[in-house]
Amino acid sequence: MSAAPTAARLGLLACEVCRLLSRAPHSRGTAHCPRCGAALHARKPASLVRTWAFLIAAMILYVPANTLPIMDTSSLFGTQSNTIFSGVAYLWTSGSFVLALVVFIASVMVPLAKMIALTVLALSVQLRATWHPRTRTRLYRVIEFIGRWSMLDIYVVTILAALVHVSTLASIQAGPAAAAFGAVVVLTMFASASFDPRLIWDVMGEQP
Numbered sequence: 001m002s003a004a005p006t007a008a009r010l011g012l013l014a015c016e017v018c019r020l021l022s023r024a025p026h027s028r029g030t031a032h033c034p035r036c037g038a039a040l041h042a043r044k045p046a047s048l049v050r051t052w053a054f055l056i057a058a059m060i061l062y063v064p065a066n067t068l069p070i071m072d073t074s075s076l077f078g079t080q081s082n083t084i085f086s087g088v089a090y091l092w093t094s095g096s097f098v099l100a101l102v103v104f105i106a107s108v109m110v111p112l113a114k115m116i117a118l119t120v121l122a123l124s125v126q127l128r129a130t131w132h133p134r135t136r137t138r139l140y141r142v143i144e145f146i147g148r149w150s151m152l153d154i155y156v157v158t159i160l161a162a163l164v165h166v167s168t169l170a171s172i173q174a175g176p177a178a179a180a181f182g183a184v185v186v187l188t189m190f191a192s193a194s195f196d197p198r199l200i201w202d203v204m205g206e207q208p
Helices: 046-066 082-091 099-124 134-147 148-165 176-194 198-206
Strands: 012-014 022-024 073-074 077-082 171-174
Touching: 046 082, 046 099, 073 134, 077 082, 082 198, 099 134, 099 176, 099 198, 134 176, 134 198
Parallel strands: none
Antiparallel strands: 012 022, 073 077, 073 171
């Protein structure tokens, strides 16, 4: 594996914008893509630092996103606040089992799974681990694929609001958890985009 030719060993740089493969300059100055003009880097600058920063921020906001009210309902009978878990419980007890699963998976399991997977990848690179690089690369591709569906979390409050049976005089407003959910989604997307999967293979090239 260590003898296999790589772009880094051949002095080639891939543009992160247009994917054009260019030869690295001999000088230490900043190189630019000859096609689109974007700055060229052998690896994403400060990849691990930025990944950890976005990931830790997402973990912190994940707690209020699931504990604070995501929806406040006001009617003639009073005011009621609902969290994600109370909304899922309402949908389940009312017989909407599929929708309850969709809300639970999209709003709780998907963000949690992304954060755990990114933590594993970042830790493995930080500790210069050599175990199963292909498996870790596939895990990153799965995270990237799931990231396309991350905006489902934003629609959770809309689904819950549409399914709550209230009178016409009632009003439904998004709670503070909705903003926290939106921040978690954006931060996990930034963390995934900041992580450079090529770092997984760099340590493999250093093995004798």
